[in-house]
Amino acid sequence: xxxxxxxxxxxxxxxxxxxxxxxxxxxxxxxxxxxxxxxxxxxxxxxxxxxxxxxxxxxxxxxxxxxxxxxxxxxxxxxxxxxxxxxxxxxxxxxxxxxxxxxxxxxxxxxxxxxxxxxxxxxxxxxxxxxxxxxxxxxxxxxxxxxxxxxxxxxxxxxxxxxxxxxxxxxxxxxxxxxxxxxxxxxxxxxxxxxxxxxxxxxxxxxxxxxxxxxxxxxxxxxxxxxxxxxxxxxxxxxxxxxxxxxxxxxxxxxxxxxxxxxxxxxxxxxxxxxxxxxxxxxxxx
Amino acid sequence: xxxxxxxxxxxxxxxxxxxxxxxxxxxxxxxxxxxxxxxxxxxxxxxxxxxxxxxxxxxxxxxxxxxxxxxxxxxxxxxxxxxxxxxxxxxxxxxxxxxxxxxxxxxxxxxxxxxxxxxxxxxxxxxxxxxxxxxxxxxxxxxxxxxxxxxxxxxxxxxxxxxxxxxxxxxxxxxxxxxxxxxxxxxxxxxxxxxxxxxxxxxxxxxxxxxxxxxxxxxxxxxxxxxxxxxxxxxxxxxxxxxxxxxxxxxxxxxxxxxxxxxxxxxxxxxxxxxxxxxxxxxxxxxxxxxxxxxxxxxxxxxxxxxxxxxxxxxxxxxxxxxxxxxxxxxxxxxxxxxxxxxxxxxxxxxxxxxxxxxxxxxxxxxxxxxxxxxxxxxxxxxxxxxxxxxxxxxxxxxxxxxxxxxxxxxxxxxxxxxxxxxxxxxxxxxxxxxxxxxxxxxxxxxxxxxxxxxxxxxxxxxxxxxxxxxxxxxxxxxxxxxxxxxxxxxxxxxxxxxxxxxxxxxxxxxxxxxxxxxxxxxxxxxxxxxxxxxxxxxxxxxxxxxxxxxxxxxxxxxxxxxxxxxxxxxxxxxxxxxxxxxxxxxxxxxxxxxxxxxxxxxxxxxxxxxxxxxxxxxxxxxxxxxxxxxxxxxxxxxxxxxxxxxxxxxxxxxxxxxxxxxxxxxxxxx
Numbered sequence: 001x002x003x004x005x006x007x008x009x010x011x012x013x014x015x016x017x018x019x020x021x022x023x024x025x026x027x028x029x030x031x032x033x034x035x036x037x038x039x040x041x042x043x044x045x046x047x048x049x050x051x052x053x054x055x056x057x058x059x060x061x062x063x064x065x066x067x068x069x070x071x072x073x074x075x076x077x078x079x080x081x082x083x084x085x086x087x088x089x090x091x092x093x094x095x096x097x098x099x100x101x102x103x104x105x106x107x108x109x110x111x112x113x114x115x116x117x118x119x120x121x122x123x124x125x126x127x128x129x130x131x132x133x134x135x136x137x138x139x140x141x142x143x144x145x146x147x148x149x150x151x152x153x154x155x156x157x158x159x160x161x162x163x164x165x166x167x168x169x170x171x172x173x174x175x176x177x178x179x180x181x182x183x184x185x186x187x188x189x190x191x192x193x194x195x196x197x198x199x200x201x202x203x204x205x206x207x208x209x210x211x212x213x214x215x216x217x218x219x220x221x222x223x224x225x226x227x228x229x230x231x232x233x234x235x236x237x238x239x240x241x242x243x244x245x246x247x248x249x250x251x252x253x254x255x256x257x258x259x260x261x262x263x264x265x266x267x268x269x270x271x272x273x274x275x276x277x278x279x280x281x282x283x284x285x286x
Numbered sequence: 287x288x289x290x291x292x293x294x295x296x297x298x299x300x301x302x303x304x305x306x307x308x309x310x311x312x313x314x315x316x317x318x319x320x321x322x323x324x325x326x327x328x329x330x331x332x333x334x335x336x337x338x339x340x341x342x343x344x345x346x347x348x349x350x351x352x353x354x355x356x357x358x359x360x361x362x363x364x365x366x367x368x369x370x371x372x373x374x375x376x377x378x379x380x381x382x383x384x385x386x387x388x389x390x391x392x393x394x395x396x397x398x399x400x401x402x403x404x405x406x407x408x409x410x411x412x413x414x415x416x417x418x419x420x421x422x423x424x425x426x427x428x429x430x431x432x433x434x435x436x437x438x439x440x441x442x443x444x445x446x447x448x449x450x451x452x453x454x455x456x457x458x459x460x461x462x463x464x465x466x467x468x469x470x471x472x473x474x475x476x477x478x479x480x481x482x483x484x485x486x487x488x489x490x491x492x493x494x495x496x497x498x499x500x501x502x503x504x505x506x507x508x509x510x511x512x513x514x515x516x517x518x519x520x521x522x523x524x525x526x527x528x529x530x531x532x533x534x535x536x537x538x539x540x541x542x543x544x545x546x547x548x549x550x551x552x553x554x555x556x557x558x559x560x561x562x563x564x565x566x567x568x569x570x571x572x573x574x575x576x577x578x579x580x581x582x583x584x585x586x587x588x589x590x591x592x593x594x595x596x597x598x599x600x601x602x603x604x605x606x607x608x609x610x611x612x613x614x615x616x617x618x619x620x621x622x623x624x625x626x627x628x629x630x631x632x633x634x635x636x637x638x639x640x641x642x643x644x645x646x647x648x649x650x651x652x653x654x655x656x657x658x659x660x661x662x663x664x665x666x667x668x669x670x671x672x673x674x675x676x677x678x679x680x681x682x683x684x685x686x687x688x689x690x691x692x693x694x695x696x697x698x699x700x701x702x703x704x705x706x707x708x709x710x711x712x713x714x715x716x717x718x719x720x721x722x723x724x725x726x727x728x729x730x731x732x733x734x735x736x737x738x739x740x741x742x743x744x745x746x747x748x749x750x751x752x753x754x755x756x757x758x759x760x761x762x763x764x765x766x767x768x769x770x771x772x773x774x775x776x777x778x779x780x781x782x783x784x785x786x787x788x789x790x791x792x793x794x795x796x797x798x799x800x801x802x803x804x805x806x807x808x809x810x811x812x813x814x815x816x817x818x819x820x821x822x823x824x825x826x827x828x829x830x831x832x833x834x835x836x837x838x839x840x841x842x843x844x845x846x847x848x849x850x851x852x853x854x855x856x857x858x859x860x861x862x863x864x865x866x867x868x869x870x871x872x873x874x875x876x877x878x879x880x881x882x883x884x885x886x887x888x889x890x891x892x893x894x895x896x897x898x899x900x901x902x903x904x905x906x907x908x909x910x911x912x913x914x915x916x917x918x919x920x921x922x923x924x925x926x927x928x929x930x931x932x933x934x935x936x937x938x939x940x941x942x943x944x945x946x947x948x949x950x951x952x953x954x955x956x957x
Contacts (some may be wrong), residue, residue, distance in 0.1 A: 086321035179322040209321055220320040228370050235302070236326075243325040 073170030382475030419447030449481030663690030680773030
């Protein structure tokens with residue numbers, strides 16, 4: 001279905017429209033009337049938030065917190081390395097990742113959230129600062145559309161720079177095939193989390209990458225390094241599957257331990273269905 | 287085990303084909319781009335592993351199929367060595383009773399020798415007696431009783447047949463095959479050189495046959511014989527009848543002989559003849575005094591020699607009135623009857639009397655009285671006469687039609703109905719004449735007329751000669767002489783005239799021969815058989831005459847055939863000399879003189895080396911001998927080819943391969 005739709009805005013609209021809940025609640029506590037909690041005063045807190053009534057009754061200084069649904073910031077980080085160009089059927093991983101990025105951007109824009117884009121491979125290729133300004137969605141989609149696979153993936157170098165771009169706390173959605181060791185990925189991505197950002201890893205994989213089927217011995221060429229390797233069907237059928245399963249499990253565990261969200265999406269799965277599932281899981285978590 | 291055609295084993299090289307298909311071709315791999323090789327490992331054995339044979343069962347079946355086919359073509363065999371109890375050897379005694387054995391005491395000596403062999407055999411040993419002439423006749427079945435065997439030998443009489451050692455060997459091979467025991471063969475013969483077959487292979491005897499040759503003549507003896515006689519079967523004019531005889535001497539010095547012509551037991555003429563050493567001489571007798579009907583004749587030479595039986599040669603003649611022939615001509619054409627009648631009368635024998643009738647007077651003639659009819663360039667043939675002429679031919683008569691300038695004015699040839707294309711005057715061309723281009727020399731009237739060389743044809747009538755046997759053509763391909771079958775009879779068309787205006791043929795001596803021979807051919811007088819050799823067959827009836835009875839009387843005046851044979855036999859083989867009377871299915875009576883084959887007159891012997899070779903090549907020696915306790919147990923190698931087993935197995939492998947291959951193919955298509 002996705003392959004048949006050319007314009008990313010149309011794809012995003014088709015995917016997102018009809019969703020009940022948004023991607024997030026705002027992590028900031030605002031000035032709405034919805035009470036959230038009391039918290040003890042710590043030096044430096046805004047005195048305007050002190051509940052003086054409580055202080056009068058109990059002589060304790062507490063802050064009254066309200067839950068507000070306002071103005072979060074979403075940064076979509078799109079991996080445009082060569083490995084993302086792989087596709088065993090009609091939709092390659094980079095296409096699927098583009099649709100996903102466009103859908104998230106569209107969703108954030110619909111929620112009046114600031115939304116930005118970082119396209120990276122072994123360095124940052126494109127950066128669209130988060131904004132709620134008019135025409136932001138158009139800029140995002142333009143950036144996504146021009147994200148072409150060019151070089152190999154290197155999580156460390158581009159993620160070091162991400163710190164500079166992430167001025168405000170918000171949500172960072174990393175879309176990649178994550179062809180690296182889970183420890184290295186988490187090590188590179190975790191600093192985002194330390195600054196209060198919520199990090200979601202969208203792991204885009206082609207079905208052939210998970211369950212490769214070879215009819216006979218084949219010479220495989222690495223799309224990033226151009227290395228070649230003779231692979232037997234037996235190996236692909238048995239050992240490789242064990243390794244990729246272990247890799248996915250490791251990555252999920254490591255990201256979970258690092259307080260990040262992980263969601264694996266195979267490219268043969270309808271994007272709307274996958275997004276709906278993820279959002280419903282996420283909704284239940286809050 | 288071995289192979290009868292081992293060079294086919296080179297085909298085993300084809301076994302590489304399935305291996306190539308299953309191993310090398312499968313190894314072709316296309317490089318595939320993949321997102322990351324992070325979890326793939328380089329393995330040193332992978333290349334080898336990739337070269338694994340795929341579809342092992344299918345490949346094995348294909349290899350098996352090829353192997354079996356190649357093996358089957360190599361024709362393998364296995365040998366088994368078995369101790370075979372071949373039983374007691376069989377004694378076979380052969381006695382030659384051919385015509386040459388009449389010389390001196392040869393036959394008696396042979397019978398005595400054969401009886402001696404029988405007498406010397408052990409009481410329990412079995413023996414068989416064979417007589418050898420034109421054929422090898424088995425006179426007894428394997429017998430132990432000596433009296434029966436002796437009686438069989440005694441019953442052998444001097445024959446008139448020709449020795450045929452090839453037939454003897456064939457009979458021995460047949461006995462050996464049937465008896466499946468070793469044979470000890472004794473042959474008593476004069477071992478004439480002329481009795482050898484054309485190829486020595488015909489003398490080969492199988493393994494287990496021991497041949498012992500007992501010559502009853504130790505040298506070639508002097509012999510004289512009447513070798514050939516040439517005499518007319520039918521004599522019309524006794525004064526002109528001509529008989530030629532050839533007298534030959536074998537191993538003979540120069541000699542003078544007297545040759546006599548004997549008719550019905552009466553010597554009519556005698557002539558002296560001088561023979562050179564080992565030479566031949568020809569004698570001719572003119573005039574045979576004989577009564578009407580058949581006469582028994584012979585040519586005889588005097589003097590004694592080793593083989594008196596061939597000092598005479600029989601022949602039979604039939605004296606008859608000359609046959610009547612009719613010639614129809616235009617009354618203004620006087621030349622054709624003049625030349626043709628003169629030619630026919632000039633022939634050696636006046637076999638025909640020619641009635642010359644102008645065409646306008648021929649209407650009421652009874653044509654059936656004539657042996658044949660000649661129509662010489664007739665223009666105005668009355669329709670009634672043409673109808674009766676056509677009917678005459680259709681019922682078995684013969685007609686010769688000469689086409690001259692008058693005939694060319696007709697639209698078609700009488701009787702045959704062939705359209706006349708044109709009449710051509712060669713004298714009006716630059717060449718002035720044409721000559722004979724091609725002739726069919728198998729046609730006696732042409733062959734005996736020297737092929738008509740030098741004859742000039744100034745005029746010819748061109749006809750298509752469709753469905754006809756063309757016997758002669760002019761150089762411009764015009765059919766000059768052709769024969770056409772019409773009903774039971776035949777018509778011979780001569781596309782020029784019989785006069786000296788349309789050609790100069792009548793002025794050639796060949797014209798006389800042509801006129802005589804064509805007359806004989808048309809009248810059918812040369813078809814009668816009057817002389818035959820012993821061992822030859824006389825044709826009694828054609829396929830169309832199966833329902834009609836025939837009769838053959840032997841020289842003793844007895845019926846030579848049983849009634850059932852007379853009702854069915856299409857031929858009769860003559861086995862003795864003498865005069866045979868034959869009544870054929872068509873009602874004709876004939877007398878046939880039968881003489882012994884004159885190759886028997888040559889008493890030259892087979893060289894000693896050839897005899898040794900024959901007896902030496904007769905397989906192994908039967909060591910056991912012929913005696914009461916004699917038995918032959920020996921180890922024998924038997925060869926058993928089994929190529930057809932392999933072909934059957936190959937067929938099975940092919941069927942299984944088809945099933946397995948279709949299964950794999952199905953799996954691959956699904957994949």
